[in-house]
Amino acid sequence: MIINQVLLTLAQLILPAVVLLKFKFTIITVVLLPLAAVSFPLLREDFRSKRLPNRLIYPAVITTLGIITAYALYRGDIATFTQPVGRAVVAFFIALLLYLIARGGFGAGDVKLFFLAALALGVFTPAHLIAAAVFACLGVAIYASALMITKKASTKTTVPFGPFIIIGSWLAILLFN
Numbered sequence: 001m002i003i004n005q006v007l008l009t010l011a012q013l014i015l016p017a018v019v020l021l022k023f024k025f026t027i028i029t030v031v032l033l034p035l036a037a038v039s040f041p042l043l044r045e046d047f048r049s050k051r052l053p054n055r056l057i058y059p060a061v062i063t064t065l066g067i068i069t070a071y072a073l074y075r076g077d078i079a080t081f082t083q084p085v086g087r088a089v090v091a092f093f094i095a096l097l098l099y100l101i102a103r104g105g106f107g108a109g110d111v112k113l114f115f116l117a118a119l120a121l122g123v124f125t126p127a128h129l130i131a132a133a134v135f136a137c138l139g140v141a142i143y144a145s146a147l148m149i150t151k152k153a154s155t156k157t158t159v160p161f162g163p164f165i166i167i168g169s170w171l172a173i174l175l176f177n
Contacts, residue, residue, distance in 0.1 A: 008040075008044075011040055012037075012040045012041065014040075015036040015039055015040060015170070016033055016036040016037060018036075018174070019032045019033060019036050022174065022177070023177075027067075027071050027123070028123055028124075030067050030071075031064060031067050031068060031071075031084075031120055031123050032120050032173065034059075034060040034061075034063040034064045034067070034116075034120070035060060035064065035116060035117065035120040035169070037060065038056045038057065038059075038060045038116075039166045039170065041056055042056055042057070042113065042162055042163075042166060043162065043163040043166050043167075046109070046160040046161075046162035046163050047160055047163055050107075050158065050160050051107075051109060052107070052109025052110065052112065052113050052162045053109075054109075054112070057109070057112045057113060057116055058112075060116055061112070061115065061116050061119065064116065064119050064120060065085070065119065068080070068081055068084055068085065068119070068123070069081060083122060083123075084119055084120075084121075084122025084123050085119065085122065086122075087118055087119075087121070087122035087126060087129055088115050088116075088118040088119035088122050089115075090118075091114050091115060091117075091118030091129060091133075092111065092114060092115040092118070094114075095110065095111040095114035095115070096111050098110075098111075099111050104158070105158065106161060107161070107162075109162060110161045110162055110165060113162050113165050113166070114165060117132060117165055117166070117169040118132075120169070120173075121169060121172060121173065124172075124173070124176070124177065127176070128172045128173065128176055129172075131168075131171070131172040131175075131176060132165075132168045132169040132171070132172040132173075133168065134168070135164075135167065135168030135169075135171045135172060136161070136164040136165045136167070136168030136169070137164075137168075138168075139163075139164035139167055139168055140159060140161055140164040143159060143164070144157075144159050147159065
């Protein structure tokens with residue numbers, strides 16, 4: 001039990017460490033750290049219960065928004081705020097549309113997670129958001145196909161999408177910078 005807790009804690013620290021190593025200590029690092037801090041717990045929880053808890057997503061969103069706002073005020077550059085937030089709002093509404101169309105195949109937690117991921121990815125380029133979405137869709141398609149091929153799932157089985165949003169986002173961040 002203690003060993004499991006230690007391993008989970010270590011796994012949770014890996015992503016923030018990778019962010020710090022890749023981006024040093026820049027504003028990008030600071031913006032990415034809230035997403036990094038909740039990525040592993042969200043991934044684990046969605047695979048376990050098919051839920052993305054607001055208690056993890058909301059603080060990360062508020063922290064990321066606060067960091068972006070503070071940096072924009074510090075720089076005196078409104079675009080530093082409007083670009084990532086605008087991209088996140090567009091991603092939110094696209095995800096909300098999917099939620100309304102999919103009727104249960106795409107959860108409200110996925111919509112909120114898309115907003116968080118897009119907010120963090122918004123400090124890069126729109127191409128990063130597109131790449132993250134493509135990686136997420138490919139990942140979930142491969143995962144669902146593998147489950148069906150191995151007869152561990154049917155066409156009626158739901159699979160968590162949150163982990164693939166997270167993995168797709170981090171692939172876009174780490175591969176394209």
